[in-house]
Amino acid sequence: MRAWLRQHRRAFAAALGKLAAQRATGIVSALVIGVALALPAGGYALLEGMRALTGRVALDPQLSVFLRSDVKRTDAETLAARIKADPRVAALRFVPREQALKDLGAVAGLSDVIAALERNPLPDAVVLRSRDPGPQAIDALAADLRREPAVEHVQADAGWARRLAALARLGRLAVLLLAALLASGLIAVTFNTIRLQILTQRDEIEVSKLIGATDAFIRRPFFYLGLLQGLGGGLLALAIVWAGLALLNVQVVALAATYGTNFRFAFLTPGDALAVGLLAAGLGWLGAYLSVSRYLRDIQPK
Amino acid sequence: MISFSRVSKRYPGGQEVLKDVSFLVDAGELAFLTGPSGAGKSTLLKLIPAIERPSAGSVVVNGQNVGALKPTAIPYLRRRLGLVFQDQKLLYDRSVYDNVMLPLSFSGLAPREAAKRARAALDKVGLLAREKANPIQLSGGEQQRVAIARAVVNRPTLLIADEPTANLDEESALRILEIFLAFHQVGVTVLIATHDQALVRRFGRRVLRLTGGRLDGAAPGA
Numbered sequence: 001m002r003a004w005l006r007q008h009r010r011a012f013a014a015a016l017g018k019l020a021a022q023r024a025t026g027i028v029s030a031l032v033i034g035v036a037l038a039l040p041a042g043g044y045a046l047l048e049g050m051r052a053l054t055g056r057v058a059l060d061p062q063l064s065v066f067l068r069s070d071v072k073r074t075d076a077e078t079l080a081a082r083i084k085a086d087p088r089v090a091a092l093r094f095v096p097r098e099q100a101l102k103d104l105g106a107v108a109g110l111s112d113v114i115a116a117l118e119r120n121p122l123p124d125a126v127v128l129r130s131r132d133p134g135p136q137a138i139d140a141l142a143a144d145l146r147r148e149p150a151v152e153h154v155q156a157d158a159g160w161a162r163r164l165a166a167l168a169r170l171g172r173l174a175v176l177l178l179a180a181l182l183a184s185g186l187i188a189v190t191f192n193t194i195r196l197q198i199l200t201q202r203d204e205i206e207v208s209k210l211i212g213a214t215d216a217f218i219r220r221p222f223f224y225l226g227l228l229q230g231l232g233g234g235l236l237a238l239a240i241v242w243a244g245l246a247l248l249n250v251q252v253v254a255l256a257a258t259y260g261t262n263f264r265f266a267f268l269t270p271g272d273a274l275a276v277g278l279l280a281a282g283l284g285w286l287g288a289y290l291s292v293s294r295y296l297r298d299i300q301p302k
Numbered sequence: 303m304i305s306f307s308r309v310s311k312r313y314p315g316g317q318e319v320l321k322d323v324s325f326l327v328d329a330g331e332l333a334f335l336t337g338p339s340g341a342g343k344s345t346l347l348k349l350i351p352a353i354e355r356p357s358a359g360s361v362v363v364n365g366q367n368v369g370a371l372k373p374t375a376i377p378y379l380r381r382r383l384g385l386v387f388q389d390q391k392l393l394y395d396r397s398v399y400d401n402v403m404l405p406l407s408f409s410g411l412a413p414r415e416a417a418k419r420a421r422a423a424l425d426k427v428g429l430l431a432r433e434k435a436n437p438i439q440l441s442g443g444e445q446q447r448v449a450i451a452r453a454v455v456n457r458p459t460l461l462i463a464d465e466p467t468a469n470l471d472e473e474s475a476l477r478i479l480e481i482f483l484a485f486h487q488v489g490v491t492v493l494i495a496t497h498d499q500a501l502v503r504r505f506g507r508r509v510l511r512l513t514g515g516r517l518d519g520a521a522p523g524a
Binding site for chain 1: 351353374377378379380381385387391392393395404405407408409410411412413452453456
């Protein structure tokens with residue numbers, strides 16, 4: 001057991017030594033891996049941000065119910081009370097037509113238009129929030145409200161939320177495809193760097209085989225090398241995503257402020273960041289494994 | 303102990319390099335393998351650590367039938383042999399000391415014990431003072447001695463050398479042979495291939511003579 005641990009420590013140290021000796025090529029291949037991984041990782045972070053945003057929209061499942069203009073005020077208030085009693089309704093606000101006109105008049109530029117009107121064209125309205133934020137629940141509630149004889153029009157935001165959700169699903173699929181594509185790219189990059197490393201160490205491998213090194217002993221440092229290279233690339237990808245989001249947030253925060261919200265893109269969660277690092281390391285190992293299986297066999301002492 | 307019985311070796315392409323070779327080198331014996339270049343000396347030696355496999359016959363080393371060994375068992379066979387190659391096969395990207403340490407790194411020996419053994423091996427070939435040098439800085443004879451130190455660092459019972467004195471001046475060659483003799487005297491079996499007849503005569507040991515792939519008969523030397 002101690003000998004086994006020593007063997008692995010030695011292989012790990014050898015891999016670190018090789019990485020240090022590679023310098024420029026090592027940095028370049030880590031950069032290639034990092035940039036390749038930063039694309040899907042960054043895309044994922046952006047999508048997660050979008051989801052937080054759409055989640056917030058869906059959390060505010062507002063319906064506007066406009067009553068027919070010939071409905072009497074007392075009937076309107078009775079209807080509002082009846083809707084409020086519905087268990088599916090979380091909150092309700094009755095907006096009398098006079099109030100609506102006043103609100104509209106407060107909007108800059110419209111006060112003159114309103115002053116020119118002979119009578120109030122606006123109906124009484126009820127603004128309510130559904131207890132269940134799901135699009136299906138909102139659709140069902142809207143359909144029930146439309147059946148009320150006093151109701152002229154019901155406007156729900158569910159359709160918009162649904163479209164956004166579908167768009168997010170599409171985006172997620174695109175990120176997944178991109179990730180798969182670039183993961184194979186990463187494998188190819190490590191495959192090639194390990195191949196070059198094997199070629200430069202040809203003498204050492206040949207002599208080692210000649211004087212009694214097992215194949216496992218010869219392979220081990222290359223596996224660690226691939227693993228470390230992948231891990232380095234993964235960490236670089238996280239750094240790129242972090243920096244990219246930080247830059248984006250400067251603008252996003254300013255933009256969100258004009259809408260009166262304080263939205264910003266969040267960095268990957270610790271779990272997601274760990275997954276990116278581990279995945280990169282795993283892919284590096286896989287690339288090394290394929291390369292070693294392919295090229296080490298060719299080196300036989302003569 | 304090395305035992306060849308009716309060994310033939312034919313390379314792909316048809317040329318038969320060894321023909322019906324049989325001989326026995328006893329444990330603790332020192333023997334020379336001679337013959338003109340191209341007689342099959344190197345091929346014969348390569349059969350012992352299973353670098354090549356016999357086409358026919360059996361090669362038995364320390365009781366193991368080498369020709370039938372599984373590929374995964376070969377590294378362990380080679381660790382118990384000391385191999386010295388004609389071209390030394392030293393690594394020039396590391397020090398003399400690290401070259402000698404190489405075989406010990408495979409076996410997972412404790413670092414302290416490994417360092418002790420490597421220094422002992424270098425001491426035996428008289429190069430302890432040069433342990434930090436790069437092999438490229440050493441003379442041909444010194445490089446060959448480093449190769450011997452690397453071969454014996456695992457304390458093998460069998461030492462095999464292919465033309466260890468080739469391209470060396472007489473003094474260096476003599477020094478190399480004296481080192482082999484010293485190992486023989488402590489009980490190591492030694493087999494040395496060489497085309498240097500004068501050297502062989504001088505030592506007066508058993509000689510296996512190969513001509514055209516056939517053994518001339520295990521006649522005693524001198």
